[in-house]
Amino acid sequence: MALIEISNLTKHYSCGDETVEALRGVDIGIETGEFITIMGQSGSGKSTLLSILGGMNHPTSGKVTVNGTDLYALGEERLADFRAGNFGFVFQSFHLIPYLTAQENVMLPLTIASLKGDEKRQAALQALERVGLGGKADRLPNQLSGGEQERVAIARAIVNRPHILFADEPTGNLDTANSEAVMALFRELNDEGQTVVMVTHNPENCQYTDRTIHIRDGRVI
Ligand SMILES: Nc1ncnc2c1ncn2[C@@H]1O[C@H](COP(=O)(O)OP(=O)(O)O)[C@@H](O)[C@H]1O
Ligand SMILES: [Mg+2]
Known part of the structure; x- marks a missing residue:
């Protein structure tokens, strides 16, 4: 079984009377240790897919399992713990x-009570x-x-x-040199x-990654 298994995933958003079909049946398996890019034009459903994989956005139908755990079968509290962990x-x-x-920004996710302040500073x-x-x-931040x-x-x-590690357009705001450094x-x-x-x-x-998955109009192509 793959580390992340995505099966028959759909996501519909309703905007007033209209329904947007952001994902229309996506199946992907991602193995431990892979570096995957999900490529597609603006509006193709990439951020929707990533937010669902990351446990932040409930799918309309379909399933995401991570390490054998069915993400959206967890209650909200356990899902939040799973995300953090x-x-x-x-x-x-x-x-x-x-x-x-x-x-201090880097220390923010270190909420674990067992870590002392000094240990948090050190880890950050x-x-x-x-x-x-x-x-x-x-x-x-404004000095960087x-x-x-x-x-x-x-x-x-x-x-x-x-x-x-999930990343949504991490080089989207960067010039070429900084994009290359971040990708490296x-x-x-x-x-x-x-x-x-x-x-x-x-x-x-x-070019930096092992495998590219192309997505268009909410489908893998
Ligand atoms: N919260 C939302 N409510 C309504 N429509 C949304 C919402 N989020 C995304 N969409 C729509 O879903 C489609 C896919 O969006 P998105 O996943 O952000 O694509 P991408 O990241 O590839 O640009 C787009 O048509 C977008 O307008
Ligand atoms: Mg996006």
């Missing part, structure tokens, strides 16, 4: 808190070092470049050592064993 997320718009330093610093920002831990902010977001996503970083993390599932509309990102 297994998944890391990186988004295009960083979602950094502007009045917290890079290190290690994650920042991993993405090449050990020397900028005390900077606020776009590429650096994205790397802080990646540090925050890996600080809990997640089984699966994902590649390195994957070489160290991290499973990565990335959504993108940029074909250049695919």
Whole structure:
């Protein structure tokens, strides 16, 4: 059985009288240790698919199992625990808190009560070092470049050592040099064993990954 199994997934959104069929029957299997890109044009259903894989958006029908766990058969509370224990997320718009330093932003997911404040600081610093920002831990987001902010977001996503790292258009706001650096970083993390599932509309990102799944109008093509 694959690490992530997606079977016959559909997602419909209703907007007033209209129904948008964002996903129309998607089947995918993702193995442990893979680096997958999900490619498609704007509006093809990529973010919807990723949010459902990540346990953040209930499907209309179909099933997602991760490590044998049927995600949406869990109640909300257990689903939230499962997410926190297994998944890391990186988004295009960083979602950094502007009045917290890079290190404090990276500490945010470390809610585990058993960790002391010092241990949290240490873990966050290690994650920042991993993405090449050990020397900028005390900077606020607006004192960092776009590429650096994205790397802080990646540090925050890996600080809990997640089984699966999800990224939605992580290079969407970056210039070419910063995009390449961020993709190379994902590649390195994957070489160290991290499973990565990335959504993108940029074909250049695919050269870094093991496998590309193309999606159009809510279907795998
Ligand atoms: N919350 C929502 N409510 C209504 N329609 C949505 C919502 N989210 C996405 N959609 C629609 O679903 C389709 C797929 O969107 P999305 O998954 O964001 O695609 P992509 O990430 O590939 O651009 C689009 O037509 C979009 O307008
Ligand atoms: Mg999207």
